[in-house]
Amino acid sequence: MLTYEKLSRKPGTFRRLTGVSVGVFSEMAGKNGPLWEKRRNNYEKGGRNHALPGVENHLPAMLIYYxxxxxxxxxxxxxxxxxxTAMRAVKRIEKMAIRVIRIEKKRGISASDTEYLIPDATEQPVQRPKRKQRKSYSGKKKGHTQKTQYITDPAGRIRAVSRTYPGKTHDFTIYKKQKKRDRFCGVPKKADNGYQGIRKYDKNAEIPYKKPRGGELTAEQKDFNRRLSKKRIRVGNTIREIKIFKIMSDTYRNRRKNHNLRANIIAGMVNMKITERELRKAA
Incomplete structure (x- = not known):
């Protein structure tokens, strides 16, 4: 039987199998520990023992699955x-993890909290639905997909995760729907051309200049686009870290209603990994 004790003896293997370091795992276990004890005291008195004992063995099951x-x-x-038993173990720990690992929820972020924010949406293949197939069909990906928007700060830390939308939904449509909930209007945005029209909602947002039909961009416009692209690299790197977890990049096989819960848990783990790297650099 695979256990945390066996895995933790080989940090490199641990990272490759779970997607996180032993240090990040220890932090996750520390956050989930009190919830696990509370659950055990409330619901498991006199009951049978789990096949996977303790939070330290439930978490690896969830991480390896992701x-x-x-x-x-x-x-x-x-x-x-x-x-x-494996399925129940994953679902059991997910219900706890979403409470303590997900990204910090704020009523709003102001310009004093971060210099700017970078929105971007990413698509993930899904199995062909039995009904409403056109709604999830993405012309860009030539297949059925679902879409999630992530908003990061200049350090790449995730500040907001949207709901999960059908693949046909435009990036800017997701932004408009999430704008009222996330309340980031006072912070400058660095967006791509998928967010045409964003300035109607956020006057201080920036998007690349589009090449005019039959014309050319000026040198200043090209320079602006290059500088904007360099700043947007952060959100691309963060989405790449999210997609290290194949549950966010492979064809999604589970119920769609659980996707957003998992996206939020993974976003929280990615933020923990970023914090760990920053502390390592500062040491």
Missing amino acids: RCYVTYEFMGFFFDCDET
């Missing part, structure tokens, strides 16, 4: 239990 996105049958073989 990182590798294998079937629950494979997970059961990995952890020496049946697939139903």
Whole structure:
């Protein structure tokens, strides 16, 4: 049976299998520990023991599932239990993790909190739905997808995660729907051409200049686009870190209603990884 004790002896293997370092895992376990004890005291008095004992073994199950996105049958073989037990273990720890690992929720972010914000949306393939297929069909990806918008700060830290939308939904439509909930209007935005029209809502937003039909961009406009692109690299790097977890990049096989919960948990883990890197550099 695979256990945290065995995995933690090989930090490199631990990182490759779970997507996080032993240090980040320890922080996650510390945050989930009190919730686990509370649950055990309230619901498990006199009951049978879990096949995966303790939060320190539930968390690796969730992380390996997110990182590798294998079937629950494979997970059961990995952890020496049946697939139903593996599925329940993942769902059990997800309900706790979303409370303590997700990104910090603020009523709003002002210009004093961050210099600017960078929105970007990413698509993920999904299995062809039985109904309303046109709604999820993405002409850009030539297939059925779902879309999530992430907003990061200049350090790449995720400040907001949108709901999960069908792949046909335009990036700017997602931004408009999320704008009222996220309340970031006072902070400058660095957007791409998928956000044409953003200045009607945020006057201090910046988007690249588009090449006019039959014309050319000026040297100043090209320079502006290059500088904007360099600043937007941060959100691209963050989305790449999100997609290290294959549950966010491979064809999504689970119920769509659970996708946003997992996107928020993974966003919180990515922020923890960024904080760990910053502390390592400062040391």
